[in-house]
Amino acid sequence: MTQASTDKTHRSFLSRPAVRRLIPFTLITAVALVFIFENRSSVEIRLLVPIVTMxxxxxxxxxxxxGMLACLFTVRRRSDRHARRQGL
Structure with missing residues (x-):
């Protein structure tokens, strides 16, 4: 048996880097969504000129x-920059 095949069999699901990055994101998203949907009162919001009640x-x-879109674009841009730097 080779070393590579034994590494895959002994790696737990939570030890994978992608899963470790996904757990905090999932927890923060769940807490944020609970907070968002618990606030059901109507408020007046000023959008530059008009005032909107929602x-x-x-x-x-x-x-x-x-915020999620901004984070997505920032992470994607940062990974592209690192890929170009390593390719030089």
Missing amino acids: PLWGALLIAWAL
Whole structure:
């Protein structure tokens, strides 16, 4: 039996790097979504010029989604930059 095959059989699911990065993301997302959907009152929000009345959970959900998009673009851009640097 080779060393590579024994490493795969003894590696637990939680020891994989992708899974270790996914666990905090999942926990933070779950807590954020519970917080968002518990805030159901209506609020007035000023969007540059107009004032909009909407449920607070909707505003929080929009802010959370924009934050997730910003994080996605930042992580993707950082990994592309590292790949180009190593290719030189």
